Amino acid sequence: MRVFTMQSESVVSKTSSNLSSIACEQEHVAQPPPSKRRKTSNAESDIGCTTKTASANDNGESEVMRLEIIEATGDFFDAPQNTLLVHACNCEGSWGAGIAKAFKQKYPKAYKEYANHCDELHHGLIGKAQLILPVDHEKNSKVPKHFIGCLYTSRGKGRRKDSATSILGASKPAMNDLLTKAKAWNEKAACDEDKIKEVRMCKINSGLFAVPWDKTKAALETINGSNYGFVTIEVVSPG
Ligand SMILES: Nc1ncnc2c1ncn2[C@@H]1O[C@H](COP(=O)(O)OP(=O)(O)OC[C@H]2O[C@H](OP(=O)(O)O)[C@H](O)[C@@H]2O)[C@@H](O)[C@H]1O
Structure with missing residues (x-):
């Protein structure tokens, strides 16, 4: 068991064990085909699967780049x-239910890591995030090396969901927390194969939580991505 901490807060799930098996695998797993992309922003062309990373200006200072x-x-997955x-x-x-059921x-x-985390911290998780390492992935397995980010945006579900x-x-605070944890993970990663390379999200809150997507999107776009080294998030929805 390995716990990765920052400011005395658990950054990743505690049972993200066996990092050595996740770490530095020299795998040559075929990449899935890119999703059919529909640009709805003024992003540079064919940004494709690459999450843009923040850059420094001539003075070595980080530029402010909105998410x-x-x-x-x-296919989201x-x-x-x-x-x-x-x-x-x-x-x-x-x-x-919803996309969570597919997860x-x-x-x-x-899922067990998520459930254990909720058992432990319950409503204290609101506005925070959990970064789960690729615990379902094993070398040469068919399960891809995917990290999972849980944004705790509602205390309850169904009729008990928050307003x-x-x-x-x-x-926004939950996404800030997730990107902080992702950045910290990448800074500590032993090698490139361990790092989070891009961030993909569904239209969070827009289904069972019934919050109009445009509102969530507008809130997330005020985040300064350059604080975290991730300035692009690809939102993938079924065609
Ligand atoms: N299989 C699939 N593949 C690809 N995209 C899929 C999909 N299924 C749905 N979508 C899309 O994914 C977006 C978000 O829609 P969702 O309704 O999932 O999530 P939400 O963020 O509004 O709400 C969160 C609560 O839903 C869960 O349910 P439980 O509480 O567990 O019962 C959680 O645990 C939370 O509590 C919408 O664009 C859907 O079109």
Whole structure:
């Protein structure tokens, strides 16, 4: 068991064990085909699977680059290795419906980490995030090396879900928290194969949480991506 801490807070799930097996595998796993991309921002052409990283100016200072949300259509889970897949979660430990149910089916060990985290911290998770390492991935396995990002945007689910205003208010801090954890992970990663290479998200909050996507998108676009080294998030929805 290896716990990666920053400011005395658990940065990644505690049972993200066996990092050595995740670490530095010299794999040559075929990359899935790129999703069909539909540009809805003024991003540079064919930004494709590469998450832009923040750069420094001539004085060596980080430039302020707002988080850019690039929308595409395709299979959300058909993502390259080392992608961080992000979705919104309740704090009750349930991935029982919507895209969360698909996460539970595809990444059962990750689900246990999520559920344990909720058992431990419950509603204290609101506005925070959990970064789960690729615990379902093993060398040469068919399960891709995907990190999972849980944004705790509502305390409850179903009828007990928080108000749209509350969910919206929790979304930006939760994403800030996730990107902080992703940055910290990449800085500590032993080698390139361990790092998060890009960030992919569904239209969080827009389904069962019933918050209009444009509102969540606008809130996330105010984040200074250059603080974290990630300035682009690809949002992939079914075609
Ligand atoms: N299989 C699939 N493949 C690809 N895209 C899929 C998909 N299924 C849905 N989408 C899309 O994914 C976006 C988000 O829609 P969702 O309704 O999932 O999530 P949300 O963020 O509004 O709400 C979170 C709560 O839903 C869960 O349910 P439980 O509480 O567990 O019951 C959680 O645990 C939370 O509590 C929408 O664009 C959907 O079109």
